[in-house]
Amino acid sequence: MANFLVVYFSETGNTRYVANRIADYADADLEELKELDPKSPFRVFKTILGMKTKVSKAYRDPNDYDIIFLGSPVWAMSLVPALRGYLSDNPLVSKKLALFCTMNSMGSDRVFRGMRGATKKCRILGELAVKEDELGFQAVVDDRIEEWVNSVRSRPQELIPL
Numbered sequence: 001m002a003n004f005l006v007v008y009f010s011e012t013g014n015t016r017y018v019a020n021r022i023a024d025y026a027d028a029d030l031e032e033l034k035e036l037d038p039k040s041p042f043r044v045f046k047t048i049l050g051m052k053t054k055v056s057k058a059y060r061d062p063n064d065y066d067i068i069f070l071g072s073p074v075w076a077m078s079l080v081p082a083l084r085g086y087l088s089d090n091p092l093v094s095k096k097l098a099l100f101c102t103m104n105s106m107g108s109d110r111v112f113r114g115m116r117g118a119t120k121k122c123r124i125l126g127e128l129a130v131k132e133d134e135l136g137f138q139a140v141v142d143d144r145i146e147e148w149v150n151s152v153r154s155r156p157q158e159l160i161p162l
Contacts, residue, residue: 004028005060008071009035009082014102015073018130021142022069022100025149031060033082052084062090067125067152070115071100077107079114087118094121098152100128102135126152 004026010016016032023030036054040046046053062068072083097119101111108129116124128148134141 003065004067004069005031005062005065006069006071007031007033007058007062007083007086008069008100009033009055009080009086010071010073010102012073014130014132014135015071015100017135018100018102018128018141018145019069019071021145022071022149025146026067026069026153028069029060029065031058033086035082035085046081052088053081055082055085055089058086058090062092062095065095067096067098068092069098069100069152070119071102072111072115074101074103074107074111077110079111079118083115084118092119092122094123095119096123096125098125098127098148100130100148102130102132104132125155 006019006023006026006028008015008019010019010032019030019032022028034056036056040053070083072080099112099115101108112127126148128145130141
């Protein structure tokens with residue numbers, strides 16, 4: 001049986017909510033990323049410029065897991081610097097990944113492109129974007145998350161090119 005890890009960054013709690021639902025449905029371990037300097041006045045610039053920030057040391061080794069769910073909010077239509085920092089500190093090679101993000105209204109395509117670019121030697125099993133206004137309908141979004149997790153878990157591994 002496969003084992004799963006959910007790695008995510010959340011500032012407002014939206015991505016944390018989705019990450020927790022994924023962990024519940026996949027029976028996965030959680031790794032919440034914490035920025036070492038969350039009050040930096042340069043965070044917006046780092047986001048726009050595609051830079052990374054330092055994050056606390058990971059408690060879990062991603063190499064111990066079969067499938068990793070990576071989650072990020074969308075900031076300035078970009079991947080957050082904290083997830084870039086994690087991926088820099090924990091290079092993922094030949095791993096199976098499922099990508100998710102939360103957003104106000106748009107930017108998921110760029111965030112997923114950024115995640116794929118930072119994990120080029122991994123297999124992407126699926127992507128899930130959740131808009132902030134969808135979170136107001138918990139039962140509906142929970143069903144959507146559960147359906148997505150089940151599709152990731154049951155995806156034929158041999159059909160996914162590296």
